[in-house]
Amino acid sequence: MGNAESPEPRPASIPRWLVLLLGPVVWLVGVPAVHAGIPWALSHFGPQYGWADGGPAGWNLPGYVPVAVGAVLLAWIMVFGFSQYRDLPERVPVDWSPAILMTGGPYAISRHPMYIGELALWLGWAILYGSIPVLIGFAALGAVVALLAPQEERALEAKFGDVYRQYKARVPRWLGVARRDRVPAEPGGAPDPAAHGDSGHS
Secondary structure (H helix, E strand, C coil): CCCCCCCCCCCCCCHHHHHHHHHHHHHHHHHHHHHHHHHHCCCCCCECCECCCECCCCHHHHHHHHHHHHHHHHHHHHHHHHHHHHHCCCCCCECCCCCCCCHHHHHCCCCHHHHHHHHHHHHHHHHHHHHHHHHHHHHHHHHHHHHHHHHHHHHHHHHHHHHHHHHHCCCCCCCCCHHHCCCCCCCCCCHHHHHHHCCCCC
8 A cells, every 4th residue: 555645744834913913023122123233232343433422423423314214114114014914814934935925115116125224224323333343234234135135036936926027027126116117918918907006915
């Protein structure tokens, strides 16, 4: 007698309600700890150029601009993400695979708005603190992001297929205005009207 094939194990997952419970903790505690706490700590591992008597010089102050832009962008991502909670499956995988495809809100101007926000924060802190270690951290984060973004896009394309390819065709990887005229149409067919909307999911 042949052995029956065992079903493929399902990826580890958590219930949707737990995602909604943990999400604010990650966003309001984890993100500031990583993208504000770590730059602050790194700034103490070297001179803070421009600083005197515990305060920044005038040329340090423009660092507040990218910090504010990054903070607002990440807050927008958080609010928009929670607005899509109804589209999450009852159980959400914890293997970092995408649960839903978001194409509206901040995702309508960049395929990776979270990376843009994080990089803006690190650049702002580097200027504000006048810190070489923080600037090195910004460069390291940029290198990691440049490697991760294409990998994530391949995973999204494998899961969402044409819907993601249409989204990818009209929204830049980093930042810019969506190009609706770049949405590819099926040969001999009309363009998919859904590809021209800013829906938050597939």
